Amino acid sequence: MKKFVFTLMIALQGALFLPAAQAMDMKTNPKAVLELFTSQGCSSCPPADAALREWSEQDDLITIAYHVDYWNYIGWEDVFSAPKYSKLQRAYAKSFGSERVYTPQLIVNGEKDAVGSRRGDVQKLVAAADLHVGVDLKLQDGNLTIDLTSDGATQVDATIWVIPFISTAQTKISRGENRGKTLAYSHIARGRMPVGMWHGEESHQMELPLQDILTDQADGMAVLVQTKGAGGPGRILGAASIQK
Structure with a gap:
């Protein structure tokens, strides 16, 4: 895994954030992006959450956990949930030609899905996956620079997404289907x-201020280059991530 050392000072949520000379873990050549739709209120989700933690340690995989809100009514409100993640999952379902959403659903490269706790099924999807657009990230002077590279042979309409994330967290669940458990x-x-568009150029660069990205306790981010599907998200063409 590549390392990137940087020094910066930015204002973050009203306080000074100073990761002075701190090593960052960066992934710039993954073969797959694993997006897990999960919930703290779902008794079937902890095994999938555990699997995602393990996959996140692999250099060739980028993982993202979206906590949906439609389980919140049964006794425990997921502290990381938001309606926008449920909306994203429904948009994926529409792209797949379905109206069905479930947890734990894991989507590989925006194209195919499996039950997130069925590791063998997920590994089969990963084995067949690839990402052909290069995404490189650089941090300097409080800014994030995103560089995209490709052979320029294909014209596409793809959105560049930045997903800030919390790298690790634990929650003690006191109600609902997982009551009494402390889950990681x-x-x-x-x-x-969405921070920009890419249309298949051989090279494309953009710069963003970190203080607009690292919010809500986020200590890392993923960058995805993703096409549009039939009414929702489509295939992911390239990705990278960086975290403390």
Whole structure:
């Protein structure tokens, strides 16, 4: 895994954030992006959450956990949930030609899905996956620079997304289906921001201020280059991530 050392000072949620000379873990050549739709109120989700934590340690995989809100009514409100993640999952379902959503659903490269706790099924999807657009990230002077590279042979309409995340967290569940458990999570999405478009050029660069990205306790981010599907998200073409 590549390391990137940087020094910066930015204002973050009203306080000074100073990761002075701190090593960052960066992934710039993954073969797959694993997006897990999960909930603290779902008794079937902890095994999938545990699997995602393990996959997050692999250099060739980028993982993101979206906590949906439609389980909140049964006694425990997921502390990381938001309606926008449920909406994203429904948009994926529409792209797949379905109206069905479930947890734990894991989507590989925006194209195919499996039950997130069925590791063998997920590994089969990962084995067949690839990402052909290069995404490189650089941090300097409080800014994030995103560089995209490809062979320029294909014209596409793809959105560049930045997903800030909390790299690790634990929650003690006192009610609902998982009551009494202390559960661990990884790469918890704290937003999903479209920051630009890419149309297949051989090279493309953009720069963003970190103080607009690292919000809501986020200590890392993923960058996805993703096409549009039939009414929702489509295939992911390239990705990278960086975290403390």
